[in-house]
Amino acid sequence: MGDTIVRLPGDDTPATPGVLVSKTRTVDAELRARLRGDTAFRTGVLVLSLAATVPLILILVFIVVRGASSINWQFLTELPKPIGETGGGISNAIVGTILLIIVASVVSIPLGIFAGVFLSESAKTGLGRVTRLSVETLMGIPSIVIGIVAYVWVVRPLGHFSALSGGVALAMIMLPVITLSTEETLLMIPLSLREAALALGVSYPRTVLKVILPAGLSGIITGTLLAVARAAGETAPLLFTSFGSPYMEMNILKPMASLPQTIFYYATSPYPEWQSLAWGASFVLLVLVLALNLVTKLVTSRWKTQF
Amino acid sequence: MRNPRSSSVAFRTAIYLAGIAVSVLLIAIFLSLLLSSRPALVANGFRFLTGADWDPVTNTFHSLAFVVGTLLTSLIALVIATVLALALAVLMGEYFKTGVFASVMRTAVELLAGIPSIVYGFIGLFFLVPVVREVQIILGVPPFGVGILTSAILLAFMVLPYSASIGREMVSLVPMDLKEAALSLGATPSETIWRVTLPYARSGILGGVFLSLGRALGETMAVTMVIGNSNSLTLNLLAPGNTMASLIANEFSEATGTVYLASLIEIALLLFVISTVINILGKLVINRMVEAV
Amino acid sequence: MRFHRVLATAVMVSALAGAAFAQSFEFTGAGATFPAPLYTKLFDQYSKEFGTKVNYQAIGSGGGQSQLKNRTVDFGATDVIMTEKDLAGAPAAIVHVPMVAGAVVLTSNLPGNPELKFTGDVVADIFLGKIKKWSDPRITGANPGVKLPDMNITVVHRSDGSGTTGVFSDYLSKVSDEWKEKVGSGTSLQWPAGVGAKGNPGVAGLVKQLPGSLGYVELIYALQNNMPYAQVKNRSGNWIKATLASTSAAANVPVPEDVTKMSLTDSSVADAYSIATFTWIILYKDQSYENHKDKAKAEALLKMLWWMTHDGQKYAEPLSYATLPANVVSKAESILKSVTFDGKPLLKEGGM
Numbered sequence: 001m002g003d004t005i006v007r008l009p010g011d012d013t014p015a016t017p018g019v020l021v022s023k024t025r026t027v028d029a030e031l032r033a034r035l036r037g038d039t040a041f042r043t044g045v046l047v048l049s050l051a052a053t054v055p056l057i058l059i060l061v062f063i064v065v066r067g068a069s070s071i072n073w074q075f076l077t078e079l080p081k082p083i084g085e086t087g088g089g090i091s092n093a094i095v096g097t098i099l100l101i102i103v104a105s106v107v108s109i110p111l112g113i114f115a116g117v118f119l120s121e122s123a124k125t126g127l128g129r130v131t132r133l134s135v136e137t138l139m140g141i142p143s144i145v146i147g148i149v150a151y152v153w154v155v156r157p158l159g160h161f162s163a164l165s166g167g168v169a170l171a172m173i174m175l176p177v178i179t180l181s182t183e184e185t186l187l188m189i190p191l192s193l194r195e196a197a198l199a200l201g202v203s204y205p206r207t208v209l210k211v212i213l214p215a216g217l218s219g220i221i222t223g224t225l226l227a228v229a230r231a232a233g234e235t236a237p238l239l240f241t242s243f244g245s246p247y248m249e250m251n252i253l254k255p256m257a258s259l260p261q262t263i264f265y266y267a268t269s270p271y272p273e274w275q276s277l278a279w280g281a282s283f284v285l286l287v288l289v290l291a292l293n294l295v296t297k298l299v300t301s302r303w304k305t306q307f
Numbered sequence: 308m309r310n311p312r313s314s315s316v317a318f319r320t321a322i323y324l325a326g327i328a329v330s331v332l333l334i335a336i337f338l339s340l341l342l343s344s345r346p347a348l349v350a351n352g353f354r355f356l357t358g359a360d361w362d363p364v365t366n367t368f369h370s371l372a373f374v375v376g377t378l379l380t381s382l383i384a385l386v387i388a389t390v391l392a393l394a395l396a397v398l399m400g401e402y403f404k405t406g407v408f409a410s411v412m413r414t415a416v417e418l419l420a421g422i423p424s425i426v427y428g429f430i431g432l433f434f435l436v437p438v439v440r441e442v443q444i445i446l447g448v449p450p451f452g453v454g455i456l457t458s459a460i461l462l463a464f465m466v467l468p469y470s471a472s473i474g475r476e477m478v479s480l481v482p483m484d485l486k487e488a489a490l491s492l493g494a495t496p497s498e499t500i501w502r503v504t505l506p507y508a509r510s511g512i513l514g515g516v517f518l519s520l521g522r523a524l525g526e527t528m529a530v531t532m533v534i535g536n537s538n539s540l541t542l543n544l545l546a547p548g549n550t551m552a553s554l555i556a557n558e559f560s561e562a563t564g565t566v567y568l569a570s571l572i573e574i575a576l577l578l579f580v581i582s583t584v585i586n587i588l589g590k591l592v593i594n595r596m597v598e599a600v
Numbered sequence: 601m602r603f604h605r606v607l608a609t610a611v612m613v614s615a616l617a618g619a620a621f622a623q624s625f626e627f628t629g630a631g632a633t634f635p636a637p638l639y640t641k642l643f644d645q646y647s648k649e650f651g652t653k654v655n656y657q658a659i660g661s662g663g664g665q666s667q668l669k670n671r672t673v674d675f676g677a678t679d680v681i682m683t684e685k686d687l688a689g690a691p692a693a694i695v696h697v698p699m700v701a702g703a704v705v706l707t708s709n710l711p712g713n714p715e716l717k718f719t720g721d722v723v724a725d726i727f728l729g730k731i732k733k734w735s736d737p738r739i740t741g742a743n744p745g746v747k748l749p750d751m752n753i754t755v756v757h758r759s760d761g762s763g764t765t766g767v768f769s770d771y772l773s774k775v776s777d778e779w780k781e782k783v784g785s786g787t788s789l790q791w792p793a794g795v796g797a798k799g800n801p802g803v804a805g806l807v808k809q810l811p812g813s814l815g816y817v818e819l820i821y822a823l824q825n826n827m828p829y830a831q832v833k834n835r836s837g838n839w840i841k842a843t844l845a846s847t848s849a850a851a852n853v854p855v856p857e858d859v860t861k862m863s864l865t866d867s868s869v870a871d872a873y874s875i876a877t878f879t880w881i882i883l884y885k886d887q888s889y890e891n892h893k894d895k896a897k898a899e900a901l902l903k904m905l906w907w908m909t910h911d912g913q914k915y916a917e918p919l920s921y922a923t924l925p926a927n928v929v930s931k932a933e934s935i936l937k938s939v940t941f942d943g944k945p946l947l948k949e950g951g952m
Contacts, residue, residue, distance in 0.1 A: 037497065046402075055430060114321060118325055137583050137587075140524075140525070141582065144525070145525070149339050159672060160673070205318035233421070234424070235527075243655075244655075255655055260425055260528075285426070289421045293421045362789075364784040436809070440810075558759075560659045561666060561762075562761065562788075564685070568666070
């Protein structure tokens, strides 16, 4: 230090060496105070960040502890039993969730990818902007409202609850996620790739299907898996569409059980046997959803095309 | 050989139609809600928006209590989530950009987004509610445990991943030379973050906030388990309340009577309108700030 | 396009697969949570003996009524009779078939889990929010010897449309004019106080968690959760605890011509419990309607309901439901016999 003058931001005292900068502190001390503040800030950020992850740890620990003990082969392959009988499982809920996702995917994946292609190509046009707004608005619609719409569109005309109506509701939830992530992925692909293909005489459909989409495959798959993970965990839209069922059901025109709805139904019951079904089901659902998320990461890191 | 032109045109049309289909879907949803709620629109009138009574026995249906409940829980959740998200963004954008700790934190936050709503609800019921109840006992207020504040806290964690990921991106987009300039002028790292990085990323962070708000407004299952389901208008954060989404989840499958059912759909319509308006507002704000920069 | 064909085939295959497994009938029902534990047992037992499968979802009495009106289920279940207005709003005539009787009890969460005593007016005033503390003299007066803390009473009620609520509010309307005027009775109410939880299980769960709370649930839920429930002073002046005997006593009254006019609450029978109710299955009087034209299926439904009111009654008491008295059973028989298909009665004379 010695004769060196240190000017602090906002400090306009005369630059006289060694002078007190304020009544109680020297230049050194002021700097040390700021450095202390820096450490405090860093600690604060760390603490808050860790606090943010507390619920995750709680959830994982809680569900694993309560749910893992219910998991056995019988649990995964049997149907739920009425009160007073031991055993029983959630096989119908697992199958139900898978079937519902399949129905939802059949509708939303092709439509979503094509809509994403549309958005990536016409982002600047009027129609493109309107479409983008629609997609984002659709994403923001509460899932329970979607459930009501599916009730009005499918359940009432058909005259009964069905997995089909549940699938329709889930499709409406998945659609915007797939569309937006497809658009984002495709926008990152350089224009030169498409222009090269077109210049070589490849037709437009082939360019999209054989050149562009494959190039963006990892991003598209990521979007799809995230959409599936979201749909698999939704309860509200299924309450008055797929309704639930204590039986194994493969017919999509009938009501069907699903993991989230089973969890809700049995966990809020007063019977310990049903409650442990719910925890086991939560475990299965959590494993499913987290597995999808982790697979997404693997796909992104392995398959991502570098440009 | 097939005429390449015609297949190209057909394909282009298909893409075009897919794009339009989304907008059509949205309009169809809106119209459906509007039509199904018509008996209620007629019966309730304007009082629907200004009154606070929800009484199925006398067929009086007003929305104010639930609009207030929704806005209170969402806004508080947003404040909490933004603070936490900023902390995370700063942590991963500045202090721990690479390394095991960084990737663990990042994965942890992303996994939070994948956890189903009901699981959150149960965690809230088993962990958060007793904690809030203890605090209420200490404070000497009725120890409900469930209530508006409880559901706001739960909601904050559900909404966190969205704001955190956007926040992190925004922070990482701040140009290095700006930060380096501040550091070379003698600012500490924390001062740089506080006075340079965050203000620069302000617009993006705000965008993330609005996106999260949209998600918070519609959250149903977790909220309905910890909010206490009291249909009266209240501004007391420690008291039970109700949100629009939770009300619908509670009463929809049991609503008998045309006006009752239609009123619930009218609430759904109102929720739809409010979340759309907020989404659009959010975009306008972001565009304005982006242009300003 | 190939894709569409695959899709159509898949739907057909799944529908056929579903149909192939159904050599028996399948019904969908929805409604009250109150009898849900019993119905699950009954349907399971019936399917073991006769093969018929029933998918019953306990979404609340109001849900049962509205889904039946919307014709999305084959039958509904409700603890309260549908109102004149609701019946008028239905597409066709609906009949109520009594199944079992049950009791609604008041369960509480206090240190030591004491068994409490309440009079009707005290209960009404608690739920009106007028009596706010457990140490209130009107409560301590009726409970000498019980150490009641100076805690706030947290009222727990149903957040969803509920027959249990309907019965409870029917009782409160009878014992408190103020309640009748201010709140009334019905499946969904504007509660003056307290927090709401979904379903009987939700209320039981919340009361269990909230110290100082008071809620109303069906007897079985209090028993299953090992929760204390209160004695209620009935109209004859006796302190009665809800048991099978006291519930049956409330049901043991002359049956009016229209059995749906029977209200068991606030019974004046000496040893009757005051908050008791029948629970009903509702279905369309004429079983031939839109999307519902299978005569054999309708007949199977009636046969099942007949079984439930006769042989099935033996499963009621082990689960803490009171069986139907004989005169009510014969009423149920005549109601079932009155159900038609395209105008012709489905059940042969003499029943089964």
